[in-house]
Amino acid sequence: MPNKARANLETLYRIFTVPETPDSTLGAVDQAITDNVAGFLQTHIVAIEQSLEQIEAGFSSCAIPEEPTYVSEYTEFVKANLVAQSVHTAAPGFVGHMTSALPYFMLPLARLMTALNQNVVKVETSKAFTPMERQVLAMIHHLVYRFPKEFYSEWIHNSQAALGAVCSGGTIANTTALWVARNRLFAPDGVFRGIAQEGLARGLRHRGIDGIALLVSERGHYSLGKAADLLGIGRDHLIKVKTAENNRINMQAxxxxxxxxxxxxxxPLALVGIAGTTETGNVDPLEEMADFAEELGCYFHVDAAWGGPTLFSDSHRRLLNGIDRADSVTIDAHKQLYVPMGAGMVVFKDPTAVSAIEHHAAYILRHGSKDLGSHTLEGSRPGMALLIHAGLSIIGRKGYEILIDLGIQRARTFAELIRQHPNFELTSEPELNILTYRYCPKTVQQKLAEVSPEEKARINAILDQICLLLQKYQREAGKTFVSRTRLQMSRYKEEITVLRSVLANPLTTDEILASVLTEQCEIVRKTEIQALLAQIDPYPIQ
Ligand SMILES: Cc1ncc(COP(=O)(O)O)c(C=O)c1O
Incomplete structure (x- = not known):
């Protein structure tokens, strides 16, 4: 073997074993994260934003490096090009999206999970991880459905069933639920061997119908569009039902x-209720939806990807009344269970429901095995359930209750700050811990109530532009962050652009929320925004 090749082989051998002298650059990063991850993020993520185009320059080559690189060199590259320009999602002032701080223990446990590198698709590569994942599903199932202990003794480790599926997120959880709904509607029946075998076209013919539809409010998450597409339902048949007051589905509609x-x-294949809409955090009338699904004889799924953990709270659980009547429920662990990205779940009321999507293979997932992969959409999967299990065990029901109550309280406080402020308008009342608002001085709000629809539309269009610029400049400044979306409010005919705040980080204080508004008022002083405001004249701006 030539010397160069031998050297490369030796290097490779070293990176698969414990090196005699571990790389000090990576070691330093590792130590810094272990010692104080918050401090590391604070110092290494730069506040001043580079444009995406500038960042792209560091990732523009399509050539796979021919020669191996030193770990230290690569670590320096990561620090400069990736870490520095990532988003500080754990910052207490980052209140615009559903990603926030993590409890400290997640990091070492995630490293342990990586070190073990289990594949929970099958028992042969995951052993204890399989019963643990089944236990996690039972815990979440019990949180939602509250069946008696005997039910769980019968089903928790039953090879013929699964109480749900752990997956990478809410999108796959929703898709899995609707996959089950679809396959149950077109179950084997006489000569028809079922949709899984014969496909949708034959299923429709067998049932004598021209299509199937999903019904959800206009606030439904876009993942349902993906599911409609994948499952052959068609996006035209994802029916977005109008909302009534406070962003809840209009039952009449x-x-x-x-x-x-x-x-x-x-x-109708399924009604989908939302427990915590992505944009406004409102909850559909789940009891009424359950009644109607029953009347129609159709499947009822609840997308509680965001709001599901509200069930931990004795004071707020009632907001989700009716969730236990759903055939299936999605809950994301990487949202309000404070687990790192890549953890979602769906639970099914009927533990045999997943038999509708069961798949087997000769080398694994054999009939009667306890392999989790026989009823999950994904194949190979990491042992993320460990981190969910850790959260549920370490934080516990009472800990999550505190977190939920805190978020809801903070959203109410922020809503009050906005209501009292002369320059802002609250555009959706927080039910959980999400709210929307916009820059709209009270004087303009009064005028909007009096002027013609045309003038209203003109003013709202200008306010939209202000909202857009506000959000952009605030994000670029990197001190605090809120997101933005577009909403239809009953007050205005046209859709308006609004700022969106998600209050799930326990480290966010009321003072930080006040500073979000102060910063926004400062941004509004920019000439560009003042020029827009001048167009709303003759109404005096404060
Ligand atoms: C209500 C709701 N459902 C589903 C999803 C999709 O979840 P994920 O991004 O984990 O796939 C989200 C994500 O924000 C959501 O808010």
Missing amino acids: LREECRRLQGENIR
Whole structure:
């Protein structure tokens, strides 16, 4: 073997074993994260934003490096190009998205999970991780459905069933739920061997219908569009039902949509209730939806990806009344269970429901095995359930209750700050811990209530532009962050642009929230925004 090749082989051998002298650059990063991850993020993520184009320059080559690189060199590259320009999602002033701080123990446990490198698709590569994942599903199932202990003794480790599926996030959880719904609607029946075998076209013919539809409010998450597409339902048949007050589905409109579908020979496959809409955090009337699903004889799924953990709270659980009547429920662990990215779950009321999507292979997932992969959409999966298990065990029901209550209280406080402020308008009342608002001085709010629809539209269009610039400049300054979206409010005919705040980081204080508004008022002083405000004249701006 030539010397160079031998050297490369030796290097490779070293990186798969414990090196005699571990790389000090990576070691220093590792130590810094272990000692004080918050401090590391604070000092290494730079506040001043580079444009995405500038960042792209560091990632523009398509050539796979021919020669091995020193770990230290690579670590320096990562620090400069990746860490420095990542987003400080754990910062207490980062209140715009659903990603926030993590409890400290997640990091070492995530390292342990990586070190073990289990593959929970099958028992042969995961052993204890399989019963642990089943236990996590039972815990979440019990949180939602509260069945008696005997139920769980019967089903928790039953090879014929699964109480749900752990997956990479809410998108896969929702898709899995609707996959089950679809396959149950087109279950084997007489000569028809079921949709899983014969496909959708034959299923529709067998049932004598021209299509199937999903019904969700206009606040439904876009993952349902992906599911409609993948499952052959078609995005045209994802029916976005109008909302009533406070962003909850309008039951009257839902009934009308179902009647219309009936007229077109299209069968509602599932009603999807939302427990914590992505944009505003509001909760659909789940009891009424459950009643209606029962009346229709159709599947009822609840997307509680965000709001599910509200069930931990004795004071706020009632907001989700009716969730236990759902056939399936999505809950994301990487949202309000404070688990790192890549952890979602769906639970099914009926533990045998997943038999509708069961798959087997000759080398694994054999009939009667306890392999989790026989009823998950994903194949190979990491042992993320460890981190969910850790959160549930270490934080516990009472700990999560405190976190939920704190977030809801903080959202109410922030809403009050906005209501009292002369320059802002609250555009959605927080029910959970998400709210929306916009820059709109009270004087302008009063005018908006009086002027013609045309003038209202003109003013709202200008306010939209201000909102957009505000959010952009605030993000670029890197001190605090809120996101933005577009919403239809009953007060205004047209959709308006609003700022969105998600209050799940326990380290966010009321003072930080006040500073978010102060910073926004300072940004508004920019000439560009003042020029826009001048167009709302003659209304005096404070
Ligand atoms: C209500 C709701 N459902 C589903 C999802 C999708 O979850 P994920 O991004 O984990 O796939 C989200 C994500 O924000 C959500 O808010």
